[in-house]
Amino acid sequence: YLWDVAWTVRGYNSKTKDLVSLITDIEACERAFELTNSKDIENYIESLRSKIDAEVFSQIACYETNIEQLKSGEFSYNVRGKDIKIQCKYNSISGLNISKVAIPCLNSKSQIIQFLRESNLPGHFPYSAGIFPFKRTDEDPKRMFAGEGGPVRTNQRFHFLSKNDQAKRLSTAFDSVTLYGQDPDTRLDIFGKIGEAGVSIATLDDLDDLYRGFDLTSPKTSVSMTINGPAPIILAMFFNVAIKNKLDAPDFWNNEKRLEVMRQVRGTVQADILKEDQAQNTCIFSLDFSLKMMGDVQEYFCKYKIRNYYTVSISGYHIAEAGANPISQVAFTLANGFTYVEYYLSRGMKIDDFAENLSFFFSNGLDPEYAVIGSVARKIWAIALRDRYGANDKSQKLKYHIQTSGRSLHAQEINFNDIRTTLQAFLALSDNCNSLHTNAFDEAITTPTEDSVRRAMAIQLIINKEFGLNKTDNPLQGSYIFSELCKLVEEAILCEFERISAKGGVLGAMEVMYQRSKIQEESLFYEMQKDSGQFPIVGVNTYIAPNMNDQPENQVQLSRCSDQEKNDQIERLNIFHDKHKNAAEAALEQLRTVALSDGNIFEELLTTVNHCSLGQITKVLYGVGGSYRRNM
Numbered sequence: 001y002l003w004d005v006a007w008t009v010r011g012y013n014s015k016t017k018d019l020v021s022l023i024t025d026i027e028a029c030e031r032a033f034e035l036t037n038s039k040d041i042e043n044y045i046e047s048l049r050s051k052i053d054a055e056v057f058s059q060i061a062c063y064e065t066n067i068e069q070l071k072s073g074e075f076s077y078n079v080r081g082k083d084i085k086i087q088c089k090y091n092s093i094s095g096l097n098i099s100k101v102a103i104p105c106l107n108s109k110s111q112i113i114q115f116l117r118e119s120n121l122p123g124h125f126p127y128s129a130g131i132f133p134f135k136r137t138d139e140d141p142k143r144m145f146a147g148e149g150g151p152v153r154t155n156q157r158f159h160f161l162s163k164n165d166q167a168k169r170l171s172t173a174f175d176s177v178t179l180y181g182q183d184p185d186t187r188l189d190i191f192g193k194i195g196e197a198g199v200s201i202a203t204l205d206d207l208d209d210l211y212r213g214f215d216l217t218s219p220k221t222s223v224s225m226t227i228n229g230p231a232p233i234i235l236a237m238f239f240n241v242a243i244k245n246k247l248d249a250p251d252f253w254n255n256e257k258r259l260e261v262m263r264q265v266r267g268t269v270q271a272d273i274l275k276e277d278q279a280q281n282t283c284i285f286s287l288d289f290s291l292k293m294m295g296d297v298q299e300y301f302c303k304y305k306i307r308n309y310y311t312v313s314i315s316g317y318h319i320a321e322a323g324a325n326p327i328s329q330v331a332f333t334l335a336n337g338f339t340y341v342e343y344y345l346s347r348g349m350k351i352d353d354f355a356e357n358l359s360f361f362f363s364n365g366l367d368p369e370y371a372v373i374g375s376v377a378r379k380i381w382a383i384a385l386r387d388r389y390g391a392n393d394k395s396q397k398l399k400y401h402i403q404t405s406g407r408s409l410h411a412q413e414i415n416f417n418d419i420r421t422t423l424q425a426f427l428a429l430s431d432n433c434n435s436l437h438t439n440a441f442d443e444a445i446t447t448p449t450e451d452s453v454r455r456a457m458a459i460q461l462i463i464n465k466e467f468g469l470n471k472t473d474n475p476l477q478g479s480y481i482f483s484e485l486c487k488l489v490e491e492a493i494l495c496e497f498e499r500i501s502a503k504g505g506v507l508g509a510m511e512v513m514y515q516r517s518k519i520q521e522e523s524l525f526y527e528m529q530k531d532s533g534q535f536p537i538v539g540v541n542t543y544i545a546p547n548m549n550d551q552p553e554n555q556v557q558l559s560r561c562s563d564q565e566k567n568d569q570i571e572r573l574n575i576f577h578d579k580h581k582n583a584a585e586a587a588l589e590q591l592r593t594v595a596l597s598d599g600n601i602f603e604e605l606l607t608t609v610n611h612c613s614l615g616q617i618t619k620v621l622y623g624v625g626g627s628y629r630r631n632m
Contacts, residue, residue, distance in 0.1 A: 001342050002335055003501040005384045006494040012383045016117040022052055023110040060112050066121060070103050077123075077133055086134050090471060100134060102474050119375070119486075122432065122473055126382040128375045128486070129474045130432035131397035139167035142460050143224060143401060143435040147173030147199035148447045149561040150569050151210035154199040159213060160450060161457070168214055170267075171224040171437060173198040174234075175561075179282045181230035183615030184569040195561030197447055200569045202614045203576040207237045208244065216242040216265055223267035224313070224401070229284035229628075231271035232293045233617050236605035239265065258606075259304050268310040268359050268401075271297070274336040274506060277630070278515040280318040284618065287510075289625025294340070295347050296602040302353040310359040312340060313401065319515075320363035321407050323523020327489065330373050331496035332515055333360060334380060339506040341389065355385060355395035362433075364424040365405040371476065372485045374400060374431035379486075380493065402428035403437040409444040412548050413539025417441035418455060425460050426467070430475045436460055447559040511631050573613060583611040588620050595624040 026048045033041045069075045075088040088100045101122060106112050120126060123133030135141075146157040154172075162168045175198035177183075177190055183202045184194045194200050201207055214221055216238075227234050239262050243252065246261045273290040276283045283290065298311045316324075316333035324332065337358065344354050360377065364370045381398040385391035404424040409417045418441045425438050440448030440456040448456065469475045476482045503509040529535035536542045577584070587608045594604040601621075608617060 001338060001501075002497040002505060004388060005338055005380075006497040006501075008388045009380055009383050009490070009494055012117070012387060016114065019052065019056060019117070020110050020114045022048055023056075023113055024108075027108055027110060056113060059116055060109055063112055063116055063121070066124075067103060070099065070101055070121075073097070075101075075133065088134070092468065098472065100471065100473055102472050102477060104478055119379075119477060125386070125393070125396065126379040127397055128379040129477050131378065131399065131434075135432070135473050139165070139169075139220075140461065140464055141429070141433065141435045142457060143169040143171045143222070143437055144453065144457060145171040145173050145226070145403070145437050146453075147175070148197070148559060149195040149565045150200055150572075151206045153195075153565065155210055155212055157450070157453075158211070161453065166220055168218075168221045169224075169435065170211070170214070170222070172210070172226060174225075174227050175200050176282075178202070178234075178614065179227060179229065181233070181284045181614055181618035183613050184566065184573055186570065191566055194566040194569055200561075200566075201234065201237075202569070202573050204237050204240055204244075204609050205576055206569075206572065207234070208241045211238075211241060215245075217246055217261055219264075219266065221266065223265075225267070225269045226313075228270055228273055228276045228280070229282050229290065230614060230618055231269050232297050232602050232605055233609060233614055235269045235271070235297065236602065236609045238269075239606060240609055259306075262304070262306050263308065266308045268313045270313040270315060270361070272312055272315045272336065274339060274510070275315050275318055275333070277510055278319060278332060278336075279322040279324070279519060283628040285621060286626040286628055289621075290628075291343060292625070293601050295344060296600045298344055298354050298357065299347060299349060300600055300602050301357055302349050307356065309357070310399075311354075311357045313359050313361045314340065315361040317361050317363040317403055319519060320365070320405065322519050323407075323526060324519045325522045325526075326365065326367050326369035326373055327492045327496065328518055328522060329363060330377055330489070331493040331500075333362065334377060334493065335497060335500050335506050337381070338384065345389075351385070351389045351391045352395050355389075355391050358399075360398060360400035362400055362402055363405050363407075364402050364428045365408050366420060366423060368481075368485060369489050370424070371427050371431065372482060372489055374402075374428070374433055375477075375482075376486055376489045376493065380490065399434050401435045401437070402433040404428070404439045406439055406443060409439060409441070410537065410540050411444045413545060414441055414444060416539045417444065418459065421456065422459050422463070426463055426470065429460065429463055429470055432473065442557075445558070449557050449559055513631060576613060580611040584616065587611040588616060591617065592620050592624060595621060 026045055029041050029045045029048065032038070033045065070088050073087065073089045074085060076083055076085045078084070089097050090100060092098055104115055106115055119128040121133070122130035144161045146161060147154050148157065158170050162170065175195050176193045178198065178201045182190060184200055185191065199210060201210065211223065216223065223238070225234060225238065242265045243258050243261045247254070247257055251257050271294055273283060273287065273294060277287060294312065301311055314333055314337040316329040319332050320326070320329040337360065340358065341351070341355065345351065362373055377400065378398045382396040385396045404421045408420050408424070421438050421441070425436060428436050438456040438459045440452035442448055442452045463470050500506060500509045500514070503512060503514050509515060526535065530537060530541060533541045539545065591604050591608045595601050605617070
């Protein structure tokens, strides 16, 4: 299928060249006809026109209408039967009237059709410049990551991060105990990890406290959860918290009312098990069983028309953090995305019933390729979804979140990290990412403090609100180097698709550890370049401060989870177990029965999590689906 995707995109590009050539010939003949009035030339023009679909000329006419609107200063378009009018110019302090969408200067129909097919205006196929005609002005794209200690402490951080914002965009980091599907415990290998570098969540009560004070069904609230192995369990808890906060006790188990609440909830759960095997290593169940549970979640969403919550965030971020270069990051991530598409189709789901619920997550570093990864990914996805899978317009639109590169943060000259993050954030915003997390400068050493997080938020706010160039939605589109990078990166990704396909597709390549090996080789190359000084990093291997060795201890406040917080989590778990001791065993047995009979596990989890903790549930599922073992 990856080979087919590559050749679908190449076929599209080849058709673009053919159309440009034909239209160039038509324009040349039209000019010759103006000069000679030759009947033969007129007939030849008609023969050339007959080789081109009428839709192509309609696209050119539509483009010319759009350009007229953009130049007029007011742009109108239709969304779900509603006319939207946008003021598409703004006044600078100097009094200049500047476009919110940069208008290309094209002098011929052949240039227009090349532009339309290679890039196009934002909001138009192949969506290279963005999936919406204009950026939102009613809310900022910031989605800040948080998680430390227990749920109450992280809840306070969420309220701090979203204070004064109408839109509450929360992104949740979980501790490694939760990521591996375990309950807090006094056992030494667990106790020390409780609440470190993420929030500790083991029960429905924990998750209720985590999002306390937020209306989870509000269209202004969106919650992202970075969890993979036990993702279906945590997602079931999350939906039950939303239901509990909306429905009174008599209605809590009313299925129609529960579904109505679930249809209102917005956000994303990461749940990308393929990249866990390839890069991040928090697989807990066998790969086949993990994929089955992912399919169960999506099947449930399709069956009950739950549209506003995304069932998977197909992630390149962790692939990049493990050492992959930007080409491998995007290629492996898109390949994983197409693998999920093929798997869901194999389970009988229809492309437009689930493709709208897919989202992506990339890292942005400082390499030149990062300037175009969003543009290239959107184009490849749109062409493949339309031309290979027959998907509708909405399914063709690749939605993605960007987090600035954690790997680029350094403990040496730690204050320089904000400079790197600022540049990475500008690349992400100028390439029209849908949401953005900017890392705090001190994350090279610790979970960020309130002060460092505030600085990190200020980075993207300054870019969005003060940096004049970014007030235009497509500031880099059309520049010579941007166009060159788009072509180079696209071809490199398609070549990687073919290499993966030759190894049996994504799953076949994983069996021989192809992705992991390539990531490790690229990581080693980067470290060697950094160590030798061939890859300059200011303050690390060049422009080094004389007091560099003393800096980390002098400057950084460490954020840690205290023993008291860890013990509190264990006590909360014990209280939950005691409260549900009469119902837990029967709930677990019912879950086991559903799993063994190949039923929909997620549907049953929506009941189970009301009585059982995370560790209790994973223990039962290990007995059915097996635990993860890496191929060697």
